[in-house]
Amino acid sequence: MNEIEKLDSEIDASCRVSLLALFVGAAFWLVVASVLGLIASLNFHMPEAFANCPWLTYGRVQPAADDALLYGFCIPAGLGVALWLLARSGRTPVRGALVPFVAAHLWHLGVLVGLIGILAGYSTGFRWLEFPRGASSPLFYAYLLLALWAMMTFGARRERATSPPQWFLVAALFWFPWIYSTANLLLVAWPVRGVTQAVVAWWFGDNLLFVWLALVGVGAAFYFLPKFCERPPQTFYLALFAFWTLVLFGSLCGIPQGAPVPAWLPVASSVAAALLLVPLLAVVIVAWRAVRGSVLSKWDHGPFCFVGAGVVCFFLSGLMWMALACPEICRVTEFTWFVPAQAQLQLYGFFALTMFGAIYHILPRSAGFELPFPKLARAQFWISLSGVALLVAPLAIGGVAQGRQLQNPGISFAVISNSTLPFLRVSTTGQLLLLLGNLIFVLNVFGLASAWKRSVLKKALALVKAPLETAEVQA
Amino acid sequence: MSDESDHIPPEPPGRPPGPRSPAPMGFFILTLVLLFLAAVYFDHHSGWFNAQVYHPFVNANELEKYQPKSGEAALLARGMATYERVCGVCHGNDGAGKPGQAPPLAGSEWVLENGVNRLTHIPLTGLSGAVDVKGQTWNLSMPAMGAALSDADLAAVLTYIRGSWGNKAGPVTPAQVKAARAAVAGQPPINGLQALKALPE
Numbered sequence: 001m002n003e004i005e006k007l008d009s010e011i012d013a014s015c016r017v018s019l020l021a022l023f024v025g026a027a028f029w030l031v032v033a034s035v036l037g038l039i040a041s042l043n044f045h046m047p048e049a050f051a052n053c054p055w056l057t058y059g060r061v062q063p064a065a066d067d068a069l070l071y072g073f074c075i076p077a078g079l080g081v082a083l084w085l086l087a088r089s090g091r092t093p094v095r096g097a098l099v100p101f102v103a104a105h106l107w108h109l110g111v112l113v114g115l116i117g118i119l120a121g122y123s124t125g126f127r128w129l130e131f132p133r134g135a136s137s138p139l140f141y142a143y144l145l146l147a148l149w150a151m152m153t154f155g156a157r158r159e160r161a162t163s164p165p166q167w168f169l170v171a172a173l174f175w176f177p178w179i180y181s182t183a184n185l186l187l188v189a190w191p192v193r194g195v196t197q198a199v200v201a202w203w204f205g206d207n208l209l210f211v212w213l214a215l216v217g218v219g220a221a222f223y224f225l226p227k228f229c230e231r232p233p234q235t236f237y238l239a240l241f242a243f244w245t246l247v248l249f250g251s252l253c254g255i256p257q258g259a260p261v262p263a264w265l266p267v268a269s270s271v272a273a274a275l276l277l278v279p280l281l282a283v284v285i286v287a288w289r290a291v292r293g294s295v296l297s298k299w300d301h302g303p304f305c306f307v308g309a310g311v312v313c314f315f316l317s318g319l320m321w322m323a324l325a326c327p328e329i330c331r332v333t334e335f336t337w338f339v340p341a342q343a344q345l346q347l348y349g350f351f352a353l354t355m356f357g358a359i360y361h362i363l364p365r366s367a368g369f370e371l372p373f374p375k376l377a378r379a380q381f382w383i384s385l386s387g388v389a390l391l392v393a394p395l396a397i398g399g400v401a402q403g404r405q406l407q408n409p410g411i412s413f414a415v416i417s418n419s420t421l422p423f424l425r426v427s428t429t430g431q432l433l434l435l436l437g438n439l440i441f442v443l444n445v446f447g448l449a450s451a452w453k454r455s456v457l458k459k460a461l462a463l464v465k466a467p468l469e470t471a472e473v474q475a
Numbered sequence: 476m477s478d479e480s481d482h483i484p485p486e487p488p489g490r491p492p493g494p495r496s497p498a499p500m501g502f503f504i505l506t507l508v509l510l511f512l513a514a515v516y517f518d519h520h521s522g523w524f525n526a527q528v529y530h531p532f533v534n535a536n537e538l539e540k541y542q543p544k545s546g547e548a549a550l551l552a553r554g555m556a557t558y559e560r561v562c563g564v565c566h567g568n569d570g571a572g573k574p575g576q577a578p579p580l581a582g583s584e585w586v587l588e589n590g591v592n593r594l595t596h597i598p599l600t601g602l603s604g605a606v607d608v609k610g611q612t613w614n615l616s617m618p619a620m621g622a623a624l625s626d627a628d629l630a631a632v633l634t635y636i637r638g639s640w641g642n643k644a645g646p647v648t649p650a651q652v653k654a655a656r657a658a659v660a661g662q663p664p665i666n667g668l669q670a671l672k673a674l675p676e
Contacts, residue, residue, distance in 0.1 A: 237498045262525065264521035264525070264528070267516070271513040277505075
């Protein structure tokens with residue numbers, strides 16, 4: 001084992017407990033999100049099934065499912081990947097690993113409180129910010145601690161020159177505290193008046209769902225794709241360009257075209273969304289240059305497939321996001337199933353797939369054990385990918401059909417709603433597939449964590465049972 | 476568990492990692508072209524941060540074009556704005572009145588009289604006691620809501636209620652309001668149907 005490998009395994013070991021705490025919790029919330037999403041979806045097929053249980057009505061279960069996925073899975077998974085990646089690429093072990101370990105538990109506690117709050121009816125009512133106040137402060141402080149530790153690791157890096165993945169991840173570390181505190185102060189603590197609330201909520205949703213996820217997911221993809229293909233990163237300036245255009249234009253989108261606000265807001269938003277074409281193309285080209293020539297030979301490598309499919313989904317969901325900001329298209333697709341289709345493609349297709357690949361790569365190295373079910377993990381790629389396709393495509397197509405019918409005042413609303421049911425049935429099948437894929441992911445992560453726990457117990461037991469040193473016996 | 480490929484190749488310090496790729500000139504040009512088109516679009520559609528301009532209007536000048544400037548339209552617009560601010564709360568923005576609050580103005584015989592003296596009198600002094608409107612007796616009390624309005628504003632309101640919601644009666648001029656105001660100065664509210672009928676039409 002040479003020097004570099006020794007340092008690598010030292011770094012992996014230094015973030016072991018933090019990563020296990022973050023990823024095990026994330027895997028748990030992923031399954032919770034799938035189950036809640038399935039219940040929400042069943043509300044359309046069997047409206048009377050949960051009608052007498054207020055906790056399971058659509059208005060509560062749907063935001064709970066979305067927030068369990070976003071806050072429960074996406075953010076802790078992204079933070080874990082960021083912590084490991086900043087440590088690895090800076091060639092510095094994480095010091096004081098107890099703090100991120102505790103912060104990870106505080107985060108998951110916040111998610112638990114928030115989800116119970118939503119299901120009990122205490123949602124704030126703002127999209128993507130539904131968690132009540134009791135949940136948002138633990139989440140905020142847990143994130144601050146985790147981000148602080150990742151930043152300290154980054155600051156102590158031995159390799160001083162920075163690389164593109166580091167910019168993306170460091171920006172993401174700063175992005176969330178900024179938008180989350182602003183949105184909570186302006187919407188929940190001291191609410192601003194009138195339509196400004198909606199503007200703040202749209203700004204927050206765009207910055208969390210588009211910018212934050214893109215920063216972490218694309219940063220991870222820029223790190224892992226060259227690594228999986230065993231070559232140094234091919235592009236530096238194009239990645240720099242993708243970074244600045246993404247944060248500059250991405251953060252200005254999000255105001256719907258039909259919004260009842262002064263015209264310059266939606267116009268600025270749609271102009272920024274049109275300019276998103278630049279970072280989208282740049283990301284795809286950077287990724288393509290990293291994998292060019294190795295796609296076929298790497299096709300059997302699980303994490304590579306996950307991250308590669310994630311980048312493709314990022315491009316597609318980015319195009320859908322641009323379409324939603326185009327006045328001509330938005331007039332048809334606004335208030336239809338097209339909007340959730342875009343969000344699900346961004347959350348599941350882009351971010352979750354990328355994170356699956358990253359975690360399948362990181363966790364075995366960090367925990368020091370092989371994946372317990374590598375063949376199932378391989379199958380999970382195809383199950384999750386087809387799940388995403390079956391979830392998103394029908395919703396997007398159904399959304400366009402629904403929007404076109406809504407333009408026609410001759411068709412009654414009930415008829416239009418009924419005509420979307422076949423699309424919803426197919427998308428429920430997609431959700432079932434995603435649930436299956438997520439269960440495989442949980443099986444692997446939990447299996448790995450329990451193997452590690454067993455080994456720790458075994459070591460502790462051996463320590464207890466070990467014969468006393470002669471010197472101690474004499475004393 | 477470590478594999479050979481799992482580390483970044485060492486780099487000389489101070490140099491960006493990876494081979495020096497050429498600056499992406501095509502992307503700079505694409506961005507500049509898109510920025511230019513975006514600026515043109517923003518210029519044409521945004522109203523330049525004017526808080527009054529909403530979709531589908533695109534700038535303040537266009538908005539101004541649709542605002543009535545003079546003549547009868549301007550008078551009606553002014554009357555409508557004043558009516559909805561001062562009178563509509565009780566009489567309803569549709570002029571249909573509200574039970575227990577205020578009688579209707581739409582189709583009211585007092586509004587549609589040929590002479591405007593009685594009608595002008597009511598907002599200047601107020602009206603209390605029982606009066607009949609459209610065959611129904613209303614026993615309420617209205618304060619002198621119009622006393623604080625300017626002659627032009629009150630004339631515009633009266634013209635508006637005489638010409639809206641199916642009402643088709645002639646306008647009221649500021650001069651008529653001015654004369655009525657001088658005549659009623661210091662008088663108490665009109666009390667009941669008889670007092671109202673006693674006024675010259």
